[in-house]
Amino acid sequence: MVAKNGDPIRTMRSPLGRVRGLGAARSGVAHWWAQRLTALALVPLSLWFIGSIIALAGADQAAAAHWAGHTVNAVLLLCLVLATFYHMQLGLQVVIEDYIHTEPSRLAALLATKSVVMLLALAALISVLRLAL
């Protein structure tokens, strides 16, 4: 096979397979990309969060609520919660798919994990919004 500019195409994949971009797993690279992008976002967000909880060490509820209610902190907290739980769901999914091989228990474990992650994420998001609004 030769590309338009005359170079040979160095790939074993058919042109249709390449255009579809789904790969051997038939689900594409969306999972991989999402895991990397959330990881990238979590680098500065985690550092900011570690610094913030050090600054809040020993604070009472009023001080913590005042801090989380500040618009900048609330926005960053929402980003942190969304990226953390998305990244966590993707990671736990890979672990489950690696170690649970029978289809019914795998599906059950995946659905249970996603449900718990969603509930935790919503509880965290609602709490931040209550403090910020």
Place this chain on the structure above:
Amino acid sequence: MQDAREALMVQRRSDGTVTRRPLSPHLQVYRPQITSVLSVLHRATGIALAAGTLLLVAWLVAAASSPAAYRGVAGFVGSPFGLLLLFGWSVALIYHLLNGIRHLAWDVGLGFEKGEYRRSGRAVVIGTGALTVVVWLVGLIAW
């Protein structure tokens, strides 16, 4: 047979009896190396951090609820067992963060030479120790 792949796992001896074919060597067969140990640790700390998000959620929900609820969570975190959990959570987070940056570098094709991934592995271990000490020193002084 639970799985069609089981058919590949059984064979007959020359006397006709059925036996399981040997599996390829697994984790316990190999000598632990910095690369494999750090890889296992990355997954282990990831799972631990997933459990640790319960603490994050409890803290945010308490802050949004009432001073009494917040005192409850803060009291638990400040207890000896709570501090142990918080310490474990901080080590896991710092390790997963630093080793995650190592993974992101690999994703763009950097650091794959034999010497490089050993060095970056050692840097992650030393960095985790150093950053944990700094975080706790600053945290305990601020507290």
